[in-house]
Amino acid sequence: MIYLNPDQHRILKWRINSGGIAGVIGPPGCGKTTFGALQAIKLVSEGYANRVLLVALTNSAANEFSRELSIVLGRDASKFMCVRSGYAPGADNSLPIPFSNELDVIKKKQIVICTTQSLKRLSRKSNPVRFDNMIIDEAGIERLEHLLSPFVLGINQLGVQMMKESISYGVNSIIELASTCGVVATVVGDPKQSRPIRSEDYDLSAIEWVLKCAKCDTLYTTYRLPDDLAMLVNEFADYQGLTSAPEIAGRRLVVDCNTIDKEFRNIINPDKVVTWLDLDGTEEMAGPSSWYNDLEARACVRICHEIKKAAPSKSIMIVTRYAEQRRIVSKYLQQLGLRVRVLTTVGALGTQSDIVIFTIVRNNPERRIGAIGSLQDLNVAISRSKEKLIIVGSFDMMLNAKPRLHNLGVQPKHNFPQKLARLVSKEKYGEIVEAPPILRY
């Protein structure tokens, strides 16, 4: 049985009973994806919609939708009602939801899960698939033009005709236009967790457009982050009221400390939810916009090895901002035969793990922090963990970081790396641990 908290219940009721486009803001772990899946099931099962589209920008986020649906509906019902469409190698084959790009198969299903880029397969001119309702996840990373691809599949010609007959003077934006053309969509996301890739600072993300032009509501209870981490994230990203669900608040890593090597005991310390391993590695440039830090990569892998020894059942995830660091870490993990997920901050959106190790990578005498200094990347990196967060990198670098200047050399308003370092250095949110000699070389 799945219980909804009052926030989720209120928003679900609102979205079931209202049309048009609306936004739902969900801080980390507030159940955005679960909410989307539940809404789709409710819409279909209670006859509010014949066919619902669930869209995400990345395959991993679309797979999360499939996972939630298969948990709620069960194996047989999810197989019967749902279909995953898009790019075949990106779909998770372990889930019971079948994969298909055949329009005839898709038209027989009531819930269709797809990525934004693959929607063109569904919108073939001669035989498009139409949807009565759609839920768009992780809209913080999408731009307005990404939203328009699913919206095309929800245009109601009757709505357009009615609009023509009584021209509404309240239409001032593309979102309002889509809404008046009969598109019914719930756009879910968090502008504090993601920004569109390569966008200009002044360019709004899809969720910001929806916040500006449509009605919105917010979820405030996190089911992922334990109390300390929830408070850290709340203060860091200024969510103004993010709290842990009571059953989650006191959750801590349970591990037998005697099985952990002496050098790693302070790092894996189960009493502290957040630990910063202060490690002075050297950054190396890789390609036009990527970096790696070999010492940090090796430290992450060694910590993983140690955790796997002490708590083999715990899921571990290593998060980094840089694709090259992910590659280096994956290579070391492969050498040790460890099966641990390594994700970039973009790939980590919508995912979670018992233990998260965040590698900062950047460390230079000029204290130039670069892309990792953004609110969204840091927020994603620190908010994936269910029990324990270990930050690996130079504390001094973050404390004295010079964030990247905006275009035209404008100094950014906030120094987020510094804010994070200050919050962790306070006793209540975490502790800073000096790297043991075994990790320094």
Place this chain on the structure above:
Amino acid sequence: MQNSLLANYRYCLNENDWSKYRFSCIVHYTGAYFPRIETIEKEVEKIRINRKFAHDVLCGMRVHALRPNFCPVCDKGLEGSKECQFYQRDARLFHEGMLPAQYDKLTRQFFAKRYAILKERAETHLHKHVVSILIDRYGEEEAIRRLEKTGIMCRKFTYDFDDGEKVILSGADNDIPLEPRKIVRIIGKEKDKPLLSCISEQASVMEVINNKITLSLRSKIAVRRAKRQLFDLSIILLRDELNLTRSMLRPIHTFHKLAADIFIPQGFMMS
């Protein structure tokens, strides 16, 4: 036309040298062009302007995307596509000041989005831009060595076998710096030909296991073509980007037409 310029560069090291052309004209839906009697200057100029825009974006300059010129079909008094006619009428009404205020506001938003997409399109040339700069600076061999070190490029691949649209290549070692779902360009390095004008094919990475990489090409025909032209040569994989311009512009066009349908009184959009 762009490919013709590239062919000039490939065979003569000068894109304006048409001397090695074995045919007299290029027939395209926009018209027939005779390179040797200089009927293509206008078209080449358009390509240069677009290329300069992409180059300036990649060099980090703050440039504004230019509104495209009207299509050469319509410019010559022929009947253009429905889309083309739609935008011509739209522009005409704008100049005549006949657009309703709300539609005008929406049009500006649509065009702002279009320009943003064009700018992003320019950025998809990033890896080629880096390769070109390094080759100019260090020469081809040294540039490839440096690019290989940074993971932008990898070489020493040999063709193993193919299965439908998939091709399996073997690398020299287990350290292949590519991950599934990355888009790459498979370049067959030809002797005495500049790297970026060598034969190539686009593919996406499906799987990397030890020294084996599985690539998915666009079609079975592309696999057949690659087998005939590419796989006997020394293979280099260069990171590339997927061009999503068309799939992003199509929904904008749909909603732009809807807005016109709703806000512009019937008969206004007729020529």
